[in-house]
Amino acid sequence: MYVELKNINKTFSDFKASDNVNFGIEKGKLIGLLGPSGSGKTTILRMIAGLENPDSGEIIIDGKIVNNIPASKRGIGFVFQNYALFRYMTVYDNIAFGLKVQKADKKYIKERVNELIKLIGLEGLGKRYPSQLSGGQRQRVAFARALAPNPQLLLLDEPFAAIDAKVRQELRSWLKEMIEKLGVTSIFVTHDQDEAIEVADEIIITNHGKIEQKGSPIEIYQKPQTAFTASFFGQASFVDDYSKFSTFKKIDGADKAIIRPEFLDVTKKNENQKYKSSAAEGVVERVAFRGDNTELTIAVNGTKLTAKRTLNEAEVAVGEKVDVFVYKIFVTKGNSVYILDNEAINEDSFII
Structure with missing residues (x-):
């Protein structure tokens, strides 16, 4: 060195x-x-x-x-x-x-x-x-x-x-x-x-x-x-009880889960959602144009999540109901962090 x-x-x-x-x-x-x-x-x-x-x-x-x-x-x-x-x-x-x-x-x-x-x-x-x-x-x-x-x-x-x-x-x-x-x-x-x-x-x-x-x-x-590093990067949304989002492995004694925008797939009701059985319904509360994407704030299971859609995708409106599938989460326990993929998909099928 x-x-x-x-x-x-x-x-x-x-x-x-x-x-x-x-x-x-x-x-x-x-x-x-x-x-x-x-x-x-x-x-x-x-x-x-x-x-x-x-x-x-x-x-x-x-x-x-x-x-x-x-x-x-x-x-x-x-x-x-x-x-x-x-x-x-x-x-x-x-x-x-x-x-x-x-x-x-x-x-x-x-x-x-x-x-x-x-x-x-x-x-x-x-x-x-x-x-x-x-x-x-x-x-x-x-x-x-x-x-x-x-x-x-x-x-x-x-x-x-x-x-x-x-x-x-x-x-x-x-x-x-x-x-x-x-x-x-x-x-x-x-x-x-x-x-x-x-x-x-x-x-x-x-x-x-x-x-x-x-x-x-x-x-x-x-x-x-570490829990700090997981929460420091990106636009982290914090979830107290991640069991509300199926289907993730349970970590005993977990403090919270961290969900980033790139961990989410947001689809309109008339769009195909491959993992619809494991998706949760959400309501769009805010839409913000960011130049190269649209940033959404969505209320899902009592939690507000930040998500993004590309400009090539159909627009969504405030108040619209959408399907939200969570691919991945970071779960913290003390200063430890666990990286969990949604068990509804094959591990090899999702690349962040």
């Missing part, structure tokens, strides 16, 4: 920000630290960077314990949420800043900065100031400034939070392409599920200072290992 955290603990007053945190990251991977506000993800990033010190445990980078090595000596690039560009410096000088601090050769600085300006797609803008750039352009400059000294590890703290939705979507793809091209090990903090799923090679889920799960986006989404 290129980056390792072993038994890391960090407390601020009476707040436990990191509670025995352990994980490893392979070289060249792009990792998403994902969790709700206050879950400890930014604290982890800052401790790796050397901006905070753990109370106990070891931070290891490239086989070396770095706990006592100052931030400036760790070979790390850091991209802040608010860009943190020097507003009285040009794009060129902002990118060159770290190299000048290192007292690099002037010829090398010029070559490196021009190389990075080309890499981030801002050729011809080297003499502009941050105030003359868009939010997306400023974030690209911050990215280039962090890369200028050739760091072996790049850390990004919610890098797209200050950018509007359309530009944020473009920068996600751009960042992933750049990281893959450069091959630099990178960790980015986010609370945006879609962002983590789209950008990261692996996701680390944080909650109350603990690591809930680590794995690929597909593994995390489809095979949650």
Whole structure:
């Protein structure tokens, strides 16, 4: 592993920000630290960077314990949420800043900065100031400034939070392409599920200072290992008594069931429902157009479920009765989660 955290603990007053945190990251991977506000993800990033010190445990980078090595000596690039560009410096000088601090050769600085300006797609803008750039352009400059000294590890703290939705979507793809091209090990903090799923090679889920799960986006989404992870992703609907939905295996002592929109098949009364004998009748309470689909809120067996229908399917109306078949559910018991397929179908016939 290129980056390792072993038994890391960090407390601020009476707040436990990191509670025995352990994980490893392979070289060249792009990792998403994902969790709700206050879950400890930014604290982890800052401790790796050397901006905070753990109370106990070891931070290891490239086989070396770095706990006592100052931030400036760790070979790390850091991209802040608010860009943190020097507003009285040009794009060129902002990118060159770290190299000048290192007292690099002037010829090398010029070559490196021009190389990075080309890499981030801002050729011809080297003499502009941050105030003359868009939010997306400023974030690209911050990215280039962090890369200028050739760091072996790049850390990004919610890098797209200050950018509007359309530009944020473009920068996600751009960042992933750049990281893959450069091959630099990178960790980015986010609370945006879609962002983590789209950008990261692996996701680390944080909650109350603990690591809930680590794995690929597909593994995390489809095979949650804890009750928190199961409930954190997607548009989860919670069901207290899932026995109301036939036909699922009974888990003794179960707390609740989690049903995501993609676990449901919603059909109009005049449409064919393959598993009609196991479907429940529901009443549509809300219809919302989402651009590429229609989102429905349906009252079924005393529970409100969120479902989706494609734009190619016939429209449904508020107040309409529909058939709802539940393919799959997550059942929680304590912090454990059970993934159950509806026994009305063959296990091999349904692919999420």
